[in-house]
Amino acid sequence: MRLLVTGREGQVVTALKEIGPAAGHEIVALGRPDLDLADAASVAAAVERVRPDAVISAAAYTAVDKAETEPDVALAVNATGPGALAAAAARLGIPVVHLSTDYVFDGTKPTPYVETDPVGPRSVYGSTKLEGERAVLAAQPRSAVLRTAWVYAPFGANFVRTMLRLSETMDVVRVVADQRGTPTSAHDIAAAVVAVAGNLVARADDAALAGVFHMTGAGEATWADFAEAVFAGAARRGGKAPRVERITTAEFPRPAPRPANSRLDCGKLARTHGVTLPDWRVSLDAVLDRLLA
Numbered sequence: 001m002r003l004l005v006t007g008r009e010g011q012v013v014t015a016l017k018e019i020g021p022a023a024g025h026e027i028v029a030l031g032r033p034d035l036d037l038a039d040a041a042s043v044a045a046a047v048e049r050v051r052p053d054a055v056i057s058a059a060a061y062t063a064v065d066k067a068e069t070e071p072d073v074a075l076a077v078n079a080t081g082p083g084a085l086a087a088a089a090a091r092l093g094i095p096v097v098h099l100s101t102d103y104v105f106d107g108t109k110p111t112p113y114v115e116t117d118p119v120g121p122r123s124v125y126g127s128t129k130l131e132g133e134r135a136v137l138a139a140q141p142r143s144a145v146l147r148t149a150w151v152y153a154p155f156g157a158n159f160v161r162t163m164l165r166l167s168e169t170m171d172v173v174r175v176v177a178d179q180r181g182t183p184t185s186a187h188d189i190a191a192a193v194v195a196v197a198g199n200l201v202a203r204a205d206d207a208a209l210a211g212v213f214h215m216t217g218a219g220e221a222t223w224a225d226f227a228e229a230v231f232a233g234a235a236r237r238g239g240k241a242p243r244v245e246r247i248t249t250a251e252f253p254r255p256a257p258r259p260a261n262s263r264l265d266c267g268k269l270a271r272t273h274g275v276t277l278p279d280w281r282v283s284l285d286a287v288l289d290r291l292l293a
């Protein structure tokens with residue numbers, strides 16, 4: 001397949017550029033200024049120029065706290081732009097795989113979220129991503145919206161690299177222990193996105209392949225558990241392992257609220273697309289190997 005991916009340096013787009021060609025796929029990654037999600041005309045022109053087999057909507061305004069003071073930019077990038085992307089895909093008759101987030105939920109459910117649970121975003125980032133889901137599915141119903149969470153990679157801005165950076169100078173790192181979710185590797189996402197796109201292209205008449213799906217690593221953790229696993233992995237490779245001080249969300253105030261429960265039930269994706277992501281601890285090990293080898 002020839003896949004047009006939005007963004008150039010993001011975690012998921014970079015992982016797609018790494019794994020796509022080896023699997024026989026051409027990855028055309030386009031970002032600003034050639035494809036600017038805040039400029040709908042540039043988005044449509046890019047899709048028409050590349051004429052891909054499917055579009056992967058991986059770019060987003062992901063700075064969760066900064067979005068609180070830039071709601072207009074976040075809405076343009078996370079919703080209006082993806083809507084224009086999906087409209088252009090619909091005109092060419094090609095499917096869209098669009099990435100979304102656990103932050104569409106309020107986090108009050110005591111058990112993992114399923115796709116039919118009511119949404120209730122508590123942040124500008126979450127509400128603009130929800131608008132993006134709706135814009136994509138309205139413009140091109142033959143789309144798969146994949147909600148993932150807690151994404152990390154050997155590159156880019158993510159929690160694993162933040163923790164390793166803090167470990168250089170700190171003996172104790174304070175990390176919230178009352179938000180629960182599942183870390184998800186960008187490379188696992190990339191492989192899953194290719195599989196889902198392949199299904200949508202190969203079985204264009206199968207409406208069950210479209211819609212909203214949850215897609216995270218397997219297992220669960222708090223951010224404090226995640227930090228401890230990063231430090232334990234660093235220690236096994238001869239690096240520094242600060243102590244994690246487990247704190248509450250109230251003890252770590254930030255502009256945007258985060259959901260207390262970010263766990264996503266991924267059964268629908270497994271049943272419909274045959275896609276299951278590995279346990280988060282296994283994938284973390286592979287990323288630490290690359291970062292600390």
Ligand SMILES: NC(=O)C1=CN([C@@H]2O[C@H](COP(=O)(O)OP(=O)(O)OC[C@H]3O[C@@H](n4cnc5c(N)ncnc54)[C@H](OP(=O)(O)O)[C@@H]3O)[C@@H](O)[C@H]2O)C=CC1
Nearest residue numbers: 007008009010011012031036037059060062099148150151
């Ligand atoms: N990071 C996470 O923890 C999570 C992410 N997601 C979702 O997964 C997807 C991938 O996230 P991730 O790879 O981590 O994202 P990153 O934050 O690593 O990268 C964001 C990407 O978006 C691009 N971008 C930002 N603004 C624009 C714009 N105006 N026009 C075109 N491109 C733009 C950036 O471009 P450039 O390369 O030029 O800077 C970059 O490639 C996103 O949809 C995100 O909402 C969901 C759950 C968790």
Ligand SMILES: Cc1cn([C@H]2C[C@H](O)[C@@H](COP(=O)(O)OP(=O)(O)O[C@H]3O[C@@H](C)C(=O)[C@@H](O)[C@H]3O)O2)c(=O)[nH]c1=O
Nearest residue numbers: 062064101102149150151159162174175176223252258
């Ligand atoms: C750096 C740091 C963070 N934290 C907490 C804050 C927060 O609750 C949690 C994670 O911090 P982050 O800044 O990585 O969180 P955040 O940017 O909110 O991560 C989110 O990004 C968006 C794009 C998503 O879609 C989500 O799935 C999620 O991955 O850890 C600590 O407790 N101690 C620390 O030293």
Ligand SMILES: [Mg+2]
Nearest residue numbers: 062063064157
């Ligand atoms: Mg962040």
